[in-house]
Amino acid sequence: MGPYSSVVVQQAVAPQGVDWPLEVGAVPALASAFQPRAGLRERIDAVREEGATAVLTQVLSGGGGVGKSQLAASYASQAVAEGVDLVVWAPAAELQQVVTRFAEAGVRVEAPGVTGADPEADARAFLAWLATTSRRWLVVLDDIADPGAVEGWWPVSRTGSGWVLATTRLHDARLTGGGRRRVSVDVYEPDEAAAYLRARLAEDDGLVDGAVDELAGALGYLPLALGHAAAYMINHGVGCAAYLRLFRGSRSIAEVLPPSADAEGYGRQIATTLLLSLGAAEEADPAGLARAVLSLAAFLDPAGHPAALWAMESVLSSLGGCDAATVRTTLRVLHRYALLTCDGDAVRIHALTARAVREVTPDEVVPLLALTAADGLYEIWPEPDQPHRALAAVLRANTDVLTRTAGDHLWDPDGHEVLFRAGTSLIHAGLAESATAHWSGLASRAERLLGPEHPTTLGCRTNLSACHAVEGRVGEAMALTESVLVDRERVLGPGHPDTLAARANVAVAIAGAGHLGEAVLMTEQVLADGERAGLEDRDTLPTRLHLAELYREVGRVGEAVVLAERILADSERVLGADHPDLPHARSVVADCYMDAGRCLEAVALRERSLADAERLLGPDHVEVLSHRTFLAAFYWAVGRTGEALSLMDRTIADSERLLGPEHPGTLASREFFAVMRHPWRFLWRRILRRRPLPAADWRPIGDHRPGGRPPVRGRPGSSR
Structure with missing residues (x-):
């Protein structure tokens, strides 16, 4: 990018x-x-x-x-x-x-x-x-x-x-x-506020009475407060005069708001109408979840969060172990009282309603609400999320809002996974500046809350260095990567898994700078130290795959084949058939086979890696373009010229459409296409060798805890 x-x-x-x-x-x-x-x-x-x-x-x-x-x-x-x-x-x-x-x-x-x-x-x-x-x-x-x-x-x-x-x-x-x-823009004019109430209540006889103008004035002519009140009156058959008595009698309830919460001058009206409506919604909700659900929604993006979040196991467990149908009933009750809006696949809450809900939420419940919201977002997040761009954008926006509304509660004890998931999503989405800002913010907060040498702080700095690399700021990336390695060796010791991951990152950076011999030695040492430390296969897969590529690049093809085959078998066993890293692992084995002269096996693996990449990432993902280019190269190398040219035609057209005509990837595809037509067949290998090392070789800190699913919390909206 x-x-x-x-x-x-x-x-x-x-x-x-x-x-x-x-x-x-x-x-x-x-x-x-x-x-x-x-x-x-x-x-x-x-x-x-x-x-x-x-x-x-x-x-x-x-x-x-x-x-x-x-x-x-x-x-x-x-x-x-x-x-x-x-x-x-x-x-x-x-x-x-x-x-x-x-x-x-x-x-x-x-x-x-x-x-x-x-x-x-x-x-x-x-x-x-x-x-x-x-x-x-x-x-x-x-x-x-x-x-x-x-x-x-x-x-x-x-x-x-x-x-x-x-x-x-x-x-x-x-x-x-x-x-x-x-x-x-201010509140309604008095006649507009009264006209709103008359129009909203017109279908219910007796609700519009002589107190309509007085009620509009008591509500400050504020559209949101008028909406709360109208929904309450319609649901309960209460006229303007009766609601006005309720409103004035409940005014003391609004005093739970601190003075600082009413900076805009509307908090008192909103708090009163909100609490009246919320009390009525609680009575109308058979499951008794209205307050808990509304409180949880108040910590998310007012512009909308996925309705599917309310079917996530982590959220349902925190709501007392109820089922999704029960929660949908509660959402409909809250919608009926205008406290939130259920619109298709999204649930929205007015920003001022959300703020008022947060202001009246007991302090001791806030950490539980924040962590439950984070658990739900993390559980619903698809992996990989690149084929689901719209959903990923909504989840990132909700994570940003939650980060602000939850304050430091997402950092007990060491940072919630959803914070890091949002950061990796930004990198994968190509939002380089936003990704850099996100990881820089996480690194600063981690340093403040956890200390400069905490593993999470070092992990955030690692991912920040990856952002610098993506943006082409190679010097900053290298300097930050090396500084993280120094800190990890000092704090964790040379054999700790995170230290070994940092050394692997330095090796990737060295290889990217063209120092392949030095990169080979460092990567071999990292793997040897990892074996002595007892690392599992899953932890060493990226580094071993990088070493197989390096062996092939320096001409040690036999060793590359043996290592790559073992890695692919381990990847299929450990990661499963639908993991997005598998197409890359297969492509490395295919490259090794081609260099070893096992051309038909190489082509078959390249075909499978392309099919899996299209299935897992979508046909327009940039990695799919790379897989198509190399499959065309393999077709050409084994004499399947027509298929090679057809595939390259398609690849160049898609590359121009997706990357632009002057993008380095498009230019490389065009260059290779020209060489395919050249009689000197040996040139294709030289061009393929000039490709950059895959992004998968970089070892950022993952966003998954050992043990998998986020922990189950208690019930939000209560003091327990």
Whole structure:
């Protein structure tokens, strides 16, 4: 993956044809009795029209619960209805969410230079397309939490055909300027709040009474509080006057909120309506799980978490061992009381509702909630997650939110696995900058909480060095890798498994720098020390595989064959047939066979490694392109010229589409294709030998604990 400056802007292949108009990202459904807020819309439209193309972006700024996202959703829904060519809805609480959504949009519109392999580069290519296209478009950036993070990612339109609408709770100067104007969004006007209640309660006789205006005022005209109240009244057949008495009688309940929790001025109303609705939901929930489920959801991403999380064993165990059907019933009850939203495969909770729930959650329960949420996310995470990009992005976003809401509770005793799983997912997704930031943050927090010499701290630094290597910062990667080795030798001793893994990483780096002889000696010593330390086969597989490759590279083919065959047998026995590392292990054996003259066996193994890679990683994964290239080489070497040329044609086309025409992988494929047509048959081996060592040779700290499944927690939402 390349830096932003290397984004390719030429069209790689002929477009397949875009079916306009497009909607990328799900625009939230409008709430029942949604109020159009004519006066506010007039202000937004006026700002939009002030400077024609100069004022491209309106930033809707206001406190939580005032309806910013609903207002943006109404504009997006209107754009869809009017047939605007492209509407993009991007959650913007985290930069990676924006990058992922922009990359997806770039693929959908077939923007020049989009490859599907590097999300950051694809997102940049999409921005370049937005700037120059004459098609009408609307991009919504919902809930910007860090203006500095999104700086440089604001869409612009040089043709005047596009418009950006952003929402945020912040009043930050960095959100304005550069064609961006702030529009303040406050609570409903009094007549809008009363109109909402009348419309929402219209189908139930007797609920709208003479107290409707007074109730709207008592709720501060706040849309979220009005929604809580309306759902309660409808479910219980309670009119405005009766609910007003409940609200005023329960005001003391809201005093559980500390003064610091009401910085926006809305916490008291939300706390009161929330607790009234939550109490009613608890009575209506036969399983008695309402408080526990809502409390757990409050620690996750308000933009949505997978509904499947509530069927995970770790979550169900923490909820008292109930079944998934019982939890679904509880979720429906909470949905009926407007405390959260069950929308297809996602569960959402309003950010202000979540905050109020967290504020009234007893301190002693918070660690249990945090760990249960982390267990659920970790359990649902697919391995590998590359073929499930959308799900992986949602899980990473939820992990980021959980990291903030849980504070340091995820670090008792030494860091939850989901923190590291999110980091490796960022690396695999090609989000190099985000991965570096993630691992740098983990390394800093680990050092603060656990100390600079703790194994987890050293593991985070190891993975940070891998991020530097991916970004091409070889010097920093080498320096950090060597420093980790020094610390591990001093703290853990030379024979500790983590020390041996660090030495193996240094050997990989040395080999990558071209010092193969030195790398062979170091890798042999690492394996010898590992055998003396009693390491299991699983722990030594990557290092042994790297040594087999090194033997082949330096001409020790016989030893390479023997070692590679043993490794493949151990890999199949230890890892199982569906492990994503197996295609690489088979390809190493195939390479050794080809160098040893066992050509037919080599071809058969290469065919199987390609089939497994396509099955496990998906047909468009970058590693699949590599497997196809080498299979074409093997076909060519054994005289199956037609199959070789056909496969290379396909590989080059896919490489241009996925990586771009100037990517080193694409250029290498083209070079090899040219050599295949050359009469000097011996040249193909020289080209194949110039490939970089596989990423699988790097030994980061894994995100799986010995023993497998995360531990079962107690029940959240209680003091036990």
